[in-house]
Amino acid sequence: MERIRLNVNGQDYEVDVKPNWTLLKVLREVLGLRGTKCGCSSGDCGTCKVLVDGEAVKSCTILARRAQGKRIVTIEGLSQDGSLHPLQEAFIATGAVQCGFCTPGMIIAAKALLDKNPNPTREEIRAALDDNLCRCTGYVKIIQAVELAAARLRGEVKKIPVPQAGEDGQIVGRRLPLRDAVAKVTGRTVYVGDMRLPGMLYGRILFSPVAHGRIKRIDVSRAQSLPGVRAVVTYQDVPPVAYNSALRFKGHDIPRDEYILTDTVRYVGDRVAAVAADDPETAERALRLIEVEYEELPAVFDPEEALRPGAPEVHEGGNVVKKLEAAAGDVEKALDGADYVFTDRIKLPIVTHVALEPHASLAEFDATAGKLTVWSANQNIFATRIILSEIFGLPVNKVRVIKPPVGGGFGGKLEAVLEPVAALLSMKTGRPVLVEMNRREVMVSTRTRHSAVYYLRTGVKKDGTIVGQDITAYFNTGAYATSALNVTGAMIDKAFRLYRIPDLRVTAYSVYTNCPVGGAMRGYGSPQLVAAREIHLNKIARKLGLDPVEFRRRNLVRPGDINPRFGTSLGNCRVLDCLEKGAQRFNWEEKARQPKGEGRFRRGVGVAAGNHGNGTFGVHVDMTTVALKMNEDGTVTMFTGTQDLGQGGTSMMCMIVAQVLGLSPEQVEVVEADTELTPWDLGTYASRGVWVAGNAALKAARSIRRQLLEVAASVLGVKEEELELGGGFAYCRHCPDKKVPLGDIVAAAQLSKEGGREIKAYESFASVAGPNSYGVHLAEVEVDTETGRVKVLRYVAAHDVGRAINPMYVEGQIEGGIQMGLGYGLTEELIVDPASGKVLNAGLKGYRVFRAKDMPEIEVLLIEEGEPPGPFGAKSIGEASTVPVAPAVVNAVADALGVDFDELPVTPERILAKLRGRP
Numbered sequence: 035m036e037r038i039r040l041n042v043n044g045q046d047y048e049v050d051v052k053p054n055w056t057l058l059k060v061l062r063e064v065l066g067l068r069g070t071k072c073g074c075s076s077g078d079c080g081t082c083k084v085l086v087d088g089e090a091v092k093s094c095t096i097l098a099r100r101a102q103g104k105r106i107v108t109i110e111g112l113s114q115d116g117s118l119h120p121l122q123e124a125f126i127a128t129g130a131v132q133c134g135f136c137t138p139g140m141i142i143a144a145k146a147l148l149d150k151n152p153n154p155t156r157e158e159i160r161a162a163l164d165d166n167l168c169r170c171t172g173y174v175k176i177i178q179a180v181e182l183a184a185a186r187l188r189g190e191v192k193k194i195p196v197p198q199a200g201e202d203g204q205i206v207g208r209r210l211p212l213r214d215a216v217a218k219v220t221g222r223t224v225y226v227g228d229m230r231l232p233g234m235l236y237g238r239i240l241f242s243p244v245a246h247g248r249i250k251r252i253d254v255s256r257a258q259s260l261p262g263v264r265a266v267v268t269y270q271d272v273p274p275v276a277y278n279s280a281l282r283f284k285g286h287d288i289p290r291d292e293y294i295l296t297d298t299v300r301y302v303g304d305r306v307a308a309v310a311a312d313d314p315e316t317a318e319r320a321l322r323l324i325e326v327e328y329e330e331l332p333a334v335f336d337p338e339e340a341l342r343p344g345a346p347e348v349h350e351g352g353n354v355v356k357k358l359e360a361a362a363g364d365v366e367k368a369l370d371g372a373d374y375v376f377t378d379r380i381k382l383p384i385v386t387h388v389a390l391e392p393h394a395s396l397a398e399f400d401a402t403a404g405k406l407t408v409w410s411a412n413q414n415i416f417a418t419r420i421i422l423s424e425i426f427g428l429p430v431n432k433v434r435v436i437k438p439p440v441g442g443g444f445g446g447k448l449e450a451v452l453e454p455v456a457a458l459l460s461m462k463t464g465r466p467v468l469v470e471m472n473r474r475e476v477m478v479s480t481r482t483r484h485s486a487v488y489y490l491r492t493g494v495k496k497d498g499t500i501v502g503q504d505i506t507a508y509f510n511t512g513a514y515a516t517s518a519l520n521v522t523g524a525m526i527d528k529a530f531r532l533y534r535i536p537d538l539r540v541t542a543y544s545v546y547t548n549c550p551v552g553g554a555m556r557g558y559g560s561p562q563l564v565a566a567r568e569i570h571l572n573k574i575a576r577k578l579g580l581d582p583v584e585f586r587r588r589n590l591v592r593p594g595d596i597n598p599r600f601g602t603s604l605g606n607c608r609v610l611d612c613l614e615k616g617a618q619r620f621n622w623e624e625k626a627r628q629p630k631g632e633g634r635f636r637r638g639v640g641v642a643a644g645n646h647g648n649g650t651f652g653v654h655v656d657m658t659t660v661a662l663k664m665n666e667d668g669t670v671t672m673f674t675g676t677q678d679l680g681q682g683g684t685s686m687m688c689m690i691v692a693q694v695l696g697l698s699p700e701q702v703e704v705v706e707a708d709t710e711l712t713p714w715d716l717g718t719y720a721s722r723g724v725w726v727a728g729n730a731a732l733k734a735a736r737s738i739r740r741q742l743l744e745v746a747a748s749v750l751g752v753k754e755e756e757l758e759l760g761g762g763f764a765y766c767r768h769c770p771d772k773k774v775p776l777g778d779i780v781a782a783a784q785l786s787k788e789g790g791r792e793i794k795a796y797e798s799f800a801s802v803a804g805p806n807s808y809g810v811h812l813a814e815v816e817v818d819t820e821t822g823r824v825k826v827l828r829y830v831a832a833h834d835v836g837r838a839i840n841p842m843y844v845e846g847q848i849e850g851g852i853q854m855g856l857g858y859g860l861t862e863e864l865i866v867d868p869a870s871g872k873v874l875n876a877g878l879k880g881y882r883v884f885r886a887k888d889m890p891e892i893e894v895l896l897i898e899e900g901e902p903p904g905p906f907g908a909k910s911i912g913e914a915s916t917v918p919v920a921p922a923v924v925n926a927v928a929d930a931l932g933v934d935f936d937e938l939p940v941t942p943e944r945i946l947a948k949l950r951g952r953p
């Protein structure tokens with residue numbers, strides 16, 4: 035240890051550090067300034083940025099002792115005298131904050147820019163933020179926020195206008211900030227990795243370096259004897275209970291093929307052992323002292339190869355997890371009668387979520403009480419509770435799972451991956467244990483989007499009418515089944531809801547391989563289906579000489595159309611409106627005719643339609659419960675098991691409750707996602723937030739409203755029908771002076787002489803329909819034929835959202851979805867070495883997500899035609915937003931070059947190979 039002096043946020047500190055400690059470690063662990071986040075530790079994400087003598091510096095890349103004598107400013111030091119910095123205000127006002135994990139680093143980077151350049155161009159802002167990743171916002175609102183703050187700092191804007199609820203009492207439809215935005219912009223949000231409990235230990239996991247093998251010998255003695263190590267566990271220490279990390283509810287019928295730690299590893303990255311130690315460095319050292327000898331087994335990495343006779347078996351009993359098939363009409367007859375039949379094989383990659391917050395779980399087992407408490411960045415706390423209760427044989431009420439704020443999920447935190455490990459280590463040590471993954475581990479050893487191979491056969495009439503289609507897909511679930519059945523089932527369902535194809539068959543195989551594990555990821559099967567199908571349809575349009583917009587116009591579903599599979603209505607599906615309005619905004623007619631160019635740079639345009647669901651209706655019951663409690667000052671406390679991941683789920687619910695009760699959203703406080711305190715919920719997935727949780731909030735609020743009016747009527751001596759709620763009062767519609775504050779109504783109810791009562795509601799809402807949300811995306815690109823690089827020049831996204839409860843949140847979901855989808859189309863792929871099974875590009879250097887400079891200008895159009903029975907007509911957007919992106923942009927590249935693609939992502943290498951005529 036050496037003693038160094040640091041000046042942080044204007045204060046001098048003397049601290050003892052080890053020579054290899056980074057500034058980030060010292061800020062977070064020694065000074066407790068955990069507003070500065072760690073998204074990668076490798077200098078690739080920017081979440082750890084702080085100002086060092088006015089420069090934005092990635093604090094994970096510099097040693098603390100090198101910062102001596104310099105002025106360091108962290109996010110905690112940005113607000114002055116209790117007032118937010120204009121950048122912080124602007125981030126709140128423009129909706130530049132979602133999960134908030136990137137926010138401190140973004141604001142710091144923006145501050146460094148504006149301090150030097152008070153009037154930056156948009157391109158200069160993009161450049162300054164280019165090494166700060168955000169996975170939620172698509173950078174659109176972040177850039178707007180920086181522009182707004184710059185204008186404020188230059189004095190051109192007097193005050194940053196933070197939107198408020200209207201005086202007219204209208205809340206739904208307004209662009210109100212997230213309820214927790216202030217905490218996020220000031221670095222006060224405490225994510226799991228920021229939590230510290232007395233006596234807490236640090237857990238690390240040892241992962242398999244071989245793709246398939248049996249452990250012949252494992253020796254943990256050297257690790258165990260390392261000072262500071264408190265426990266080392268292997269497969270010999272885990273309960274012999276197989277589970278499925280994607281369990282959704284008690285009794286969910288899915289394959290249970292996984293253990294906490296295994297003696298038979300099935301992919302490079304499988305969990306072999308775990309360590310708990312006094313500090314992360316000791317835990318890391320201990321991992322390296324564990325000796326493991328493997329008997330290597332043959333492995334298979336391709337789903338089609340895994341189905342061939344004699345292929346290595348990943349699990350006993352064969353590699354098909356399940357074959358699912360659904361059909362409407364007579365496909366073969368339809369194809370026989372078609373004027374043309376087109377076929378394609380399209381291959382889609384493994385991709386990963388890249389939520390900026392790495393996975394983390396903190397577990398504390400109280401042996402005296404026999405009670406396990408787990409704090410986890412988790413999208414399904416009630417299912418995780420069941421999994422933990424079954425593995426450890428604990429009563430359900432002795433397991434408590436709490437979800438602190440989550441730094442982005444996108445499906446990657448839906449499954450219980452770390453929680454059982456953290457729980458086991460806590461049970462072994464009797465102390466709280468925090469297990470965090472590094473970025474590489476998150477990418478390899480949590481969950482991914484299933485890679486897939488699609489075979490499509492489509493029958494078309496001469497006029498461009500699709501008459502029949504046969505789709506077969508092979509989904510690579512990797513080493514464990516997890517969500518395989520749900521994802522393929524959901525994918526099949528969507529196939530029947532986008533085009534009018536009376537004769538349609540979809541077959542899907544979920545296949546085990548020795549690849550990283552597939553699981554839930556934003557879109558849940560829809561991005562794979564829509565990418566393959568929309569690329570295929572574009573090729574057909576070109577071969578028929580039809581304009582791709584016109585081709586879609588002839589075939590897309592219309593409002594009230596019937597799902598040919600079930601004979602049920604598709605609801606108010608407005609995809610045609612999306613197509614027409616999107617094409618008009620894009621100026622498609624003109625753009626599609628523009629010359630592609632003949633030189634090095636070629637331009638092209640592409641279009642794609644897409645759809646995704648609203649909840650799990652039709653698959654299993656889709657229910658949640660919301661509890662509301664009125665307080666004596668007229669405020670409300672809401673209890674919900676819904677897990678807000680930063681997308682604004684609970685803020686949206688507050689808006690609904692406030693709208694019904696005539697309050698402002700800030701008057702609704704939320705107790706969120708704690709299995710001990712909040713009612714049951716099915717989890718934050720399947721785009722069920724607004725559709726199910728929003729409806730439950732609406733139902734509970736209406737119940738409260740009825741009770742308030744009933745008591746107010748007796749207090750005021752008027753009929754209930756004459757009363758209205760607004761501005762925190764119940765008042766008589768015809769004589770507004772006759773009014774009573776809501777708090778007085780609550781007190782009157784509590785102290786009523788007829789026997790007191792609490793004004794409260796505990797309302798369950800079970801979904802009664804499952805319509806889809808739709809979108810049409812249009813992209814313009816420029817392709818460099820010498821380098822293969824693609825620049826996305828312009829992007830228009832038109833979405834059928836029913837009704838936007840908060841247009842700012844809805845746009846934010848769409849803009850973020852586009853960033854993720856562009857990566858799916860052009861840059862993102864986890865590359866698995868076909869010889870060793872190792873992921874060759876784990877980490878943010880090798881795995882390329884779209885950064886601020888890569889993003890195009892985005893225009894979002896919202897089609898708000900209402901979708902009963904959504905709350906106020908609203909339906910989902912979080913997943914639908916990402917579905918049409920990849921095919922839209924790939925179709926644009928194909929248009930620019932006049933070539934067809936059959937494998938994503940369309941990287942520069944693949945483009946150059948196509949141009950040079952290589953397969």
Ligand code: FES
Nearest residue numbers: 075077079080094
């Ligand atoms: S944590 Fe420092 S750049 Fe990612």
Ligand code: FES
Nearest residue numbers: 133136168169170
């Ligand atoms: S708000 Fe940027 S990563 Fe979530």
